[in-house]
Amino acid sequence: MAHRRSSGRLRPPSRRGPARLAAGALLGGVAAAALSPLFADDLRSALLGVLLVALLVPIALIDVERRVIPNRLTGPGAIAAVAIGLATDPAALPAQLAAGAAAGGLLLLAAVARPDGMGMGDVKLAGLIGLCLGPTVAVALLLAFVAAALFGVAVIARDGLAAGRRTTFPFGPFLAVGAVAALLAGQPVLDWYLG
Incomplete structure (x- = not known):
C-alpha cells in the first residue's frame, strides 16, 4: 500500500484551504504553548517541543490537503x-x-526502495522530528509506522484487498502523531526498552 501519489502533481487547494491552514498554524501554536509546561525544568526540550508541535499541525494539514510537505516549513x-x-x-x-x-x-x-510509496517531504519531516526529539525519534517513527499500517489494514478491510492496495494516503499526519506521542512519553518508553 502506497503512502502518497507518485505523479509529483499537487492537488489544487480548495477555496477554504488557506483559512484552514491558517487555523492549523494557530492551533499548532496554541498546542505548543499548552505543552510547554511539561518541560519547565528543561529549557532546551521545552523550546524544541514547542517548535516541533507548532510546525506539525500545519504540516499535517498541508499534507492531507495537498499531498506535499513544504520545504518552507521543514x-x-x-x-x-x-x-x-x-x-x-x-x-x-x-x-x-x-x-x-x-x-x-x-x-x-524507504523512499529509494519504493519511490511511489514515500516522498522526500516525509524524509525531511523525519529529519526535523529527529532534530527536535533526539533519540526518542525512534519511538516516534515506530508509532508512525504502526499507525499507518493499522490505517492501511482498516482501508483494506473496508474496500477489499485489491482496492486497498491501490489506495494512497499522506504519511505526514502519522509522523506528526508519532512525534507528539514520543514528545509526551518517548523517554519513558525508550528507558523501559533499553533498561
Missing part, C-alpha cells in the same frame, strides 16, 4: 532546531544531528 524548522541546540546545549549538538540524520536516513532508504 527547512526553517530544521535551522531553528539546530540554533536552539547550539544556544542551549552545544555539547548535545552531535547527538541531535545524529538523531536527525538517522531518522531522515531511514525514511530516505
Whole structure:
C-alpha cells in the first residue's frame, strides 16, 4: 500500500484551504504553548517541543490537503532546531544531528526502495522530528509506522484487498502523531526498552 501519489502533481487547494491552514498554524501554536509546561525544568526540550508541535499541525494539514510537505516549513524548522541546540546545549549538538540524520536516513532508504510509496517531504519531516526529539525519534517513527499500517489494514478491510492496495494516503499526519506521542512519553518508553 502506497503512502502518497507518485505523479509529483499537487492537488489544487480548495477555496477554504488557506483559512484552514491558517487555523492549523494557530492551533499548532496554541498546542505548543499548552505543552510547554511539561518541560519547565528543561529549557532546551521545552523550546524544541514547542517548535516541533507548532510546525506539525500545519504540516499535517498541508499534507492531507495537498499531498506535499513544504520545504518552507521543514527547512526553517530544521535551522531553528539546530540554533536552539547550539544556544542551549552545544555539547548535545552531535547527538541531535545524529538523531536527525538517522531518522531522515531511514525514511530516505524507504523512499529509494519504493519511490511511489514515500516522498522526500516525509524524509525531511523525519529529519526535523529527529532534530527536535533526539533519540526518542525512534519511538516516534515506530508509532508512525504502526499507525499507518493499522490505517492501511482498516482501508483494506473496508474496500477489499485489491482496492486497498491501490489506495494512497499522506504519511505526514502519522509522523506528526508519532512525534507528539514520543514528545509526551518517548523517554519513558525508550528507558523501559533499553533498561
